[in-house]
Structure formats: C-alpha cells, structure tokens
Amino acid sequence: xxxxxxxxxxxxxxxxxxxxxPGITAGRLAAQIGVTERAARRYVAILREADIPVxxxxxxxxxxxxxxxxxxxxxxxxxAEALGLVMAVLDxxxxxxxxxxPVGAALGKLIRALPENVGxxxxxxxxxxxxxxxxxxxxxxxxxTSALVAAVAAQRRVSIGYRSESGRQxxxxxxxxxxxxxxxxxxxxxxxxxxxxxxxxxxxxxRSAAAGGEQFRAPxxxxxVGLLEQHLGTGWEFQAKxxxxxxxxxxxxxxxxxMGRLGRTGDGERCVLxxxxxxxxxxxxxxxxxxxxxxxxxxxxxxxxxxxxxxxxLTAALGAAxxxxxxxxxxxxxxxxxxxxxxxxxxxPPAT
Numbered sequence: 001x002x003x004x005x006x007x008x009x010x011x012x013x014x015x016x017x018x019x020x021x022p023g024i025t026a027g028r029l030a031a032q033i034g035v036t037e038r039a040a041r042r043y044v045a046i047l048r049e050a051d052i053p054v055x056x057x058x059x060x061x062x063x064x065x066x067x068x069x070x071x072x073x074x075x076x077x078x079x080a081e082a083l084g085l086v087m088a089v090l091d092x093x094x095x096x097x098x099x100x101x102p103v104g105a106a107l108g109k110l111i112r113a114l115p116e117n118v119g120x121x122x123x124x125x126x127x128x129x130x131x132x133x134x135x136x137x138x139x140x141x142x143x144x145t146s147a148l149v150a151a152v153a154a155q156r157r158v159s160i161g162y163r164s165e166s167g168r169q170x171x172x173x174x175x176x177x178x179x180x181x182x183x184x185x186x187x188x189x190x191x192x193x194x195x196x197x198x199x200x201x202x203x204x205x206x207r208s209a210a211a212g213g214e215q216f217r218a219p220x221x222x223x224x225v226g227l228l229e230q231h232l233g234t235g236w237e238f239q240a241k242x243x244x245x246x247x248x249x250x251x252x253x254x255x256x257x258x259m260g261r262l263g264r265t266g267d268g269e270r271c272v273l274x275x276x277x278x279x280x281x282x283x284x285x286x287x288x289x290x291x292x293x294x295x296x297x298x299x300x301x302x303x304x305x306x307x308x309x310x311x312x313x314l315t316a317a318l319g320a321a322x323x324x325x326x327x328x329x330x331x332x333x334x335x336x337x338x339x340x341x342x343x344x345x346x347x348x349p350p351a352t
Contacts, residue, residue: 007043010035014043015066018054022065029064077114082122085110090131102142134184140203145179147209148188152176157213160188160206165278169207170194175216178224179203189224189231191216200231229257236276239300240283244271246293254291259283280306 010033017024017032030040044064047054053067077085089107098104107126111119151158158176163169172194180187186203240260244251248262248271255262260275277283284306288295297307 007046011043011046014040015047015052018044018047018064018066023057023061023063024065025063077110077118079118079121082111082114082118083125086122086125086129089126090129092131138185138202138204140186140206144206144209145186145203147211148176148203148206149179151209151211152179152218154211155216155218156211157193157216159208159210159213160201161208162201163205163207165205173213174199174201175218177218177222180225180228182225182228187228189228198227198231200228226257232258233260233275236278238277238280238302240273240275240277240280240303241299242273242288242295242297242303244273244291244293244295247271251291251293254293259287277303281309285310 013033014029017029021028026037026040026044029044030037033040033043035043044054044056054064055067056062056064086107089103092103111123111126113119114122148158155175157173159171159173161169161171172192174188174190174192176188176190178189180189180200188201188203188206190199190201191197192199243265247269248264251271251273252262255273258275260273263272263274264270265272280302283303288297288307289310297304
C-alpha cells in the first residue's frame with residue numbers, strides 16, 4: 001500500500017484481505033488497512049453496495065468472509081509486487097523477456113494486463129535485466145511436475161518411469177511425500193515400494209507419472225528438506241572418511257549434508273566426516289578442495305585416489321611450462337645452465 005491510499009484503494013485492499021483471510025475480524029481488517037474499526041466496517045458496506053456478497057458472523061469466533069458466487073475482479077498488483085515477480089523470475093535464471101520461455105511468456109501477459117503506472121517499471125526491468133544461466137539447474141517439464149505435486153496434495157500413489165544417470169530404466173510405484181527444489185534441481189521425496197525404503201528421485205529423470213493409485217498417509221512430522229539432504233549423502237557405492245584438524249563447530253560451516261555426517265574424535269579436538277559418494281572425483285575436487293581446513297583422507301580407496309589426482313594436478317601447475325608453451329621472456333632450465341659463470345638468474349620460488 002502507498003502512504004495515503006485512496007478510498008477505492010482501501011476498498012480493494014479490504015476485498016483482498018477478506019478473500020485471503022476468511023473470518024477476519026473488524027479489528028484485524030482495520031489494522032491491516034490502517035484505519036479505524038468504524039472505517040473498516042464502512043469499507044465492508046461499500047463492497048456490499050457493489051453487489052459483493054460479504055457475509056458476517058457474530059460472536060467471539062465471528063468475522064467477515066466473502067460468500068459464494070462472487071465474480072472475481074481483475075488482478076490488482078502494486079508496483080512493488082510487480083517488480084518482485086520479475087525479480088523472482090530472474091532469480092530462477094529464467095529468460096524473463098523470452099516469449100518462447102513459458103515463464104517469460106506468462107510474465108509478459110501479466111505485465112501487459114497491469115495499469116501503465118504499475119506495469120511500466122516491471123516491463124523495463126524485464127527488458128533490461130538479465131539472468132546468467134545456472135548450468136547446474138535442470139528444470140523438469142511442467143506436466144510431470146504438476147502431476148506429482150497434485151499426487152502429493154491428494155496423497156495418492158503414483159506409478160513412475162525412471163531413467164538413472166547411467167541410463168538404466170525401470171518402472172515402480174511410489175508414495176509421493178514431497179517435491180523439493182534444491183539448488184535449481186527438483187526432487188521427489190517418496191516411499192519406494194520397489195525398494196521398500198525412502199528414495200529421492202530427480203524429477204527431470206522421471207519419464208512418466210501415472211496417478212490415481214490407492215491413497216496413503218504421508219508422515220506428518222518429517223522435515224522433507226532435511227530428509228532429502230541426508231538422502232543425497234548416503235547409499236552411494238564409494239565410501240568417504242575424512243578427518244579434519246579442527247573441531248566440528250568450525251568444520252560444520254563448510255560441510256553440507258550431502259557430503260555425509262560429522263562426528264567428534266575421542267579427544268574432541270578433531271572432527272570425522274563419514275559419507276558416501278557416486279563421484280569421488282567431484283567429492284575431492286569440488287567439495288574437499290574448497291574447505292580451508294587441514295584434513296586427512298582415510299577412505300575409501302577411490303576417494304584417496306581422487307584426492308591424490310587433484311594434488312598431483314595442482315602440484316604440476318606450479319612447475320615450469322613446456323618450452324613450446326613458455327611465455328615470452330622466460331628461460332628454460334637448459335638455457336639457464338648455459339649462462340656464463342657469474343651471471344645472475346631470475347629467482348624461482350620453491351615448489352610447495
């Protein structure tokens with residue numbers, strides 16, 4: 001709302017609150033509009049005069065609500081809300097101005113339907129602000145995603161066809177518990193009847209989803225985001241055990257749940273990370289190499305080999321370049337040895 005909204009603006013805001021909060025009291029309505037209770041009741045009367053069926057219930061649990069049969073007015077956005085929509089689209093790395101992108105096309109329709117003074121700033125941002133593509137984001141198709149979300153809401157079993165990263169394909173029945181978006185990737189957290197256990201499947205790898213199975217009751221006390229994070233760090237084929245020369249409180253700032261679980265050593269001064277991975281090279285080169293704490297890799301052998309390969313590659317980067325790739329002005333070892341006695345050679349720092 002603006003600092004001094006018009007009476008029409010307050011009436012529209014009252015209608016919005018009545019629709020969003022059925023049973024809202026006159027006091028709460030007045031507080032959210034920024035008027036007295038008497039004025040709030042006057043705006044309710046204005047809505048009724050416009051043939052909007054606003055019902056009221058008396059008593060300690062009473063309040064206002066919009067009755068059935070209302071013809072909804074056009075969408076009403078403030079300039080800040082319209083800008084927020086454009087920014088949310090750009091945050092998701094969508095091409096906000098691309099008419100061939102479903103999100104960009106939908107956003108364009110919304111902006112064109114807005115009043116000029118509200119839509120102009122949003123249209124300017126949409127046209128001139130760009131989003132760098134997130135190479136790690138893999139967005140699934142809206143049809144399968146919508147079917148899975150509907151099954152989650154209805155708590156209905158779904159038959160899915162899945163294709164793993166290695167190309168293996170299978171079909172199975174799952175109880176869909178939640179759809180979770182993590183770092184640009186969409187996951188279905190579910191109970192797999194094929195495996196008899198909790199599974200997290202990438203939705204972009206689900207080839208088909210047929211709903212309409214029998215109903216189930218999902219666990220209501222689970223943190224599905226936390227469950228996904230834990231699942232991503234367990235059950236893979238290669239073991240990981242890393243000891244950090246620092247307490248767990250310090251290490252925890254750099255270790256995400258998919259890397260595994262942290263535990264204290266016997267003396268409590270060091271920290272042990274235990275987990276699993278399907279990609280030791282990524283685990284070593286992207287995760288461990290980014291942690292600014294001294295550590296020792298105890299296992300498994302695949303992770304130790306991957307860390308050794310990273311160390312060898314980085315150590316080689318400190319050595320001299322081949323003669324045919326040497327930058328102008330540098331001198332090879334052979335040329336250095338051929339210098340006349342007593343001549344000075346440029347200092348070379350020792351390799352670490």
